[in-house]
Amino acid sequence: MNETIWIIIASAIATYFTRVGGHLVLSRFETIHPRIEAALNAVPAAVLTTLVAPSLLSAGPREMIAIVVAGLVALRGGIMTMFITGALVLILLRNFT
Amino acid sequence: MSAEIITQLPARRSSLSEFLDGARRAIPVVVASSPFAVLFGALAIDNGLTPFDALFMSMTVFGGASQMVGIELFGHKIAPWLIVLSIFAVNFRHVLYSAAIGRHFAHWPLWQQALAYFLLTDPQFAEAESRAQRERVPFAWYFGMGLCIYVFWNMATLAGALFGRLIPDPHAIGLDFLLPIYFLGIVMGFRKRPMWLPLVLVSGVASMIAYKFVGSPWHVSLGALAGIILALIVPPSSQKA
Structure with missing residues (x-):
């Protein structure tokens, strides 16, 4: 097997380790303190926000409009509606303005 | 769809209907992520990988952002361990996911847990978290969603690797900004927490x-x-x- 395949295998093992690692560490404890519990409940909003926020730094007016529209749609509709609306607004603005 | 879920909530549903409901949950994820899998496949070829390498990476690593970083580095002459470390760094957020979601997998047999962690992507984590907030998470439902995302991710990777030259200008179709929009939707889904x-x-x-x-x-x-x-x-x- 060539080097590329070995790099991919090592990367896959490293990735699986991240996907199971947090659980392996936590499962060593019998009980979970309420504060740790609160911290774990914060994980979705805390992590997923960081996948959005930095893109705002490079966003121009078109991207800002798309993301604000998508955010407003998300208040009422499901994720599919908000995603398609946001994507359409962005594509239209980028191609026609 | 939501009305149907509410009426069925008190009774325990069969594994098959849970599996199918999970697969339905994967549809928006497949729509949002497929362009990236296609782009990944195309860029992998540009960076000197074979279609088999690209598919093999999607099948084993199964993490979009880290795969993009990985093939970017393959294109340059970079030490192998540095590529692996970079992919590890990009995927490090999953440590937090598995710490948070592990509580809700504990009642499953070990092999199901092992498989569930392999399928633990950003949207999978978000869906499982919001269901765990209301009730126990059935494995069939989780697996239905995960398997559906996995199959489409790999098919789209292969399509990109084989026919990648046909894709239009990524900027014009908004590819660089689709994921932030999608993840904003997931973040908004947790706004009642x-x-x-x-x-x-x-x-x-x-x-x-x-x-x-x-x-x-x-x-x-x-x-x-x-x-x-x-x-x-x-x-x-x-x-x-």
Whole structure:
């Protein structure tokens, strides 16, 4: 097997380790303190926000409009509606303005 | 679809209907992620990988952002261990996911847990978290969603690797900004949780600062850490929605 395949295998093992690692560490404890519990409940909003926020730094007016529209749609509709609306607004603005 | 779920909620549903419901949950994810899988396949070929390499990477690593970083590095002459370390760094946020979601997998047999962690992607985590908030998460439902995402991710990778030259200008079809829009939708889905707004503000600002001064991909872990520390230090009794 060539080097590329070995790099991919090592990367896959490293990735699986991240996907199971947090659980392996936590499962060593019998009980979970309420504060740790609160911290774990914060994980979705805390992590997923960081996948959005930095893109705002490079966003121009078109991207800002798309993301604000998508955010407003998300208040009422499901994720599919908000995603398609946001994507359409962005594509239209980028191609026609 | 939501009305149907509400009426069926009190009774336990069969594994098959859970599996199919999970697969339905995967549809928006497949729509949002397929362009990236196609782009990944195409870029992998540009960077000297074979279609088999690209498919093999999607099948084993199964993490979009890290795969993009990986093939970017393959294109240059970079030490193998540095490529593996970079992919590890991009995927480091999953440590937090598995710490948070592990509580809700504990009642499954070990092989199901092992498989579930392999399938633990960003949207999978988000869906499982919001269901775990209401009730026990059935494995059939989780697996239905995960398998559907996995199959389409790999098919789209192969399509990109084989026919990648046909894709239009990524900027014109908004590809660089589709994922932020999608993840914003997931973040909005958690807006009823305790401390949501303070968490989003603190993690968001911290990740932007870290992005500027430390750089990618560390802004993800550092920004998330800021929000998690906030949840840790505010007394649990005052954390109301």
